[in-house]
Amino acid sequence: MAKIAYILLCHKDPAAIIEQAERLTATGDYMAIHFDARARTQDYSAIQTALADNPNVTFARRRVKCGWGEWSLVRATLNTLQAAVETFPRATHFYMLSGDCMAIKTAEYARDFLDRNDKDFVESFDFFESDWIKTGMKDDRLIYRHYFNERSQPRLFYLAYELQQKLGLTRDVPADIEVQIGSQWWCLRRRTVEAILKMVRKRRDVTRFFASTWIPDETFFQTLVRHLIPEDEIECRTLTFLMFSDYGMPVNFHNDHYDLLLRQDFLFARKISSDAQELKTRLGRLYAARDVEFQISNEGANLYKFLSARGRTGQRFAPRFWETESSLGRERELLILTCKKWHVAKRMLDQIRKLTNTPAIEYLFHEETTPLPDLGGIQRTLEKRTRHRRALTRMLFDYYETDRLIICMDPSALDLMHDFFSDRSHARLLRIDCSFSDDYLIGHAHRVGLAGQHAPKAMLERLLPTIRNDIASEIDQIRDAGFARHWAVMERASESENATAVAHFLDVPYETALEVARTPHLFAD
Incomplete structure (x- = not known):
């Protein structure tokens, strides 16, 4: 039977992290936690102390200061994966989570699903040919080197970028690598994760390349899985239900979305609104439940698209949210x-x-x-x-x-x-x-x-x-x-x-x- 090791990258709200770890490990699954090195030391100590007696929880051996769009997010994930592989030899799958994710199926359902589908679940579309990137920088993410954080150091980021453009300092993608792109929320089998960690140790040229690309958490694992695993063993989708608005912002789920979430063909959902306490409570109880039947209709994305598009055709579904x-x-x-x-x-x-x-x-x-x-x-x-x-x-x-x-x-x-x-x-x-x-x-x-x-x-x-x-x-x-x-x-x-x-x-x-x-x-x- 499948045994899941959850890879949790987080940076805030220690009480919620402790609750999430205890909930997901109570039924026999595992969790490896990376708590951002930028966060408060006392918060990390509180998490370690609260979970010290839980044998199904481990922590990344080395914490990293993470920044959006940086290699640090991939480095933190690799450190946490390494800890999970070493600590949990019985884990068959490794599932990437954030603190804003919650299960929308039972542990029983999730294990049965993974047993029936012996595949890696990861979005991985051709970087250059697909339209996964809707707006903004595309090829330049790869062919130029990005050493500064675009959000916290915008002036340095664009100064370095424009200087490389002016001087023609482009570079090639490693010759035997076809870069892929997709969501960073994946679920990978043990042999796939072990192959990735082995390749990271052997192919320093690949890690050096991705370490200076922009937003590598959307390309690194997606590319390596395609490089290492036969195509018929990859399901090009995520098991985490998430949607984005036309403006690139994640859609939040609220208290009245409980039934809708359970009908989706996914195991987790992201992001649960910080104000949706009733939804959090109901989903929190769900994971350990037994003999729950789920009626999968999978209409969430189409329903959201229909309702959000009405304003563009002159039909107001409801008052504008800012009103x-x-x-x-x-x-x-x-x-x-x-x-x-x-x-x-x-x-x-x-x-x-x-x-x-x-x-x-x-x-x-x-x-x-x-x-x-x-x-x-x-x-x-x-x-x-x-x-x-x-x-x-x-x-x-x-x-x-x-x-x-x-x-x-x-x-x-x-x-x-x-x-x-x-x-x-x-x-x-x-x-x-x-x-x-x-x-x-x-x-x-x-x-x-x-x-x-x-x-x-x-x-x-x-x-x-x-x-x-x-x-x-x-x-x-x-x-x-x-x-x-x-x-x-x-x-x-x-x-x-x-x-x-x-x-x-x-x-x-x-x-x-x-x-x-x-x-x-x-x-x-």
Whole structure:
């Protein structure tokens, strides 16, 4: 009978990870866990302590700091696979999971399904010929080298990419490899996994190649399986039910999707909404149940396509979601960085990106040119962004597949701050207080249209006290607002004081916060 070793890559919510591990191993299956090395040490210790007495759970021997689109995700998976192969000699299958996945069939059904289908389940389509990639970079993922993270280091990522294009620094794919692409959620047989690990040890040229491709978790395993396993032993599909919107964002499942999920011809589903507590409870009980009959209709993808397409033909199935959406999500953290000198906030934001790999957006509600993904038009104008601010921010959480997001905000946007702090999500605020010279305030008056370029000096001198008072008043209003989680970094304060404030704001070790506080030329104009 099939015995499944689940390969769980995760980075948050230790309580949910412990619950998922205990649930999936209670019926005799196994789990190997990789907990992101960027995450808090105390969270990892809590997971290890809680699962220490569970013989069906093991951990990757070496943890990796993971970043979206990086080789680190593949390296973490390989480390976890190696631990699972060594620890669980009776495991017949290895199933890739995330913390957002939940079983939609019983363990009994899953084992019987795998016994009846002696195949590897992995999406693997020809990289160059298929249309699996709908938009954005395709061939350039492979033929150029990518050493920087596109989300946390966008400037370096595109600078290196454009430089290689300009200099013609392309490279060839290894001669005997036909690159494939597909979903990273696979289920592989033991002999396949052992063959992959053996090839990784022998073919350093292959691992070096994929280590500098972009988003290798969509190509590495998909390619190696096709290289090692006969075609008639591969089922080109995933056993995890997941759907994406036209904007490339994963579809979330909610409490009223229970019956729909059970009817799909899949073993797991992703992503279960963080707010769908009833759905989580019902699915949690399902895995250990016995003698459950499932009526497979498999209409989920077609039904979603039909309902989501109605708006494009002028038929409204329901009110647009941004007209009804009222919360960012109870388990999410929105970190707001506010500073009147925008260049100061942007410098600190760049440093935070480098050190924490947290998705961060510059002045989202103030600068039309702020780089944003295509979210269906809601992001196109400042007026739209502000009117649908919670919906827009929720979409950004979904796009980056994160529960933690940092945005910059001007101190004048007190109403936006109040709105986000009144949400069920967890909001935090870091205020950066700067000194303002007369020259800076005159430049500010020109930038915002308070004074023309040829305004007489006498007029500017009369205007300066008013501008200075307005800025001070904005800061006072924020301080008087009584926000529960509110800290300040001040130009006149010591590095130690500023680092303490940053540590509280980001919830990071003091040493990391000190590096943020020491951002080069932070307060320079």
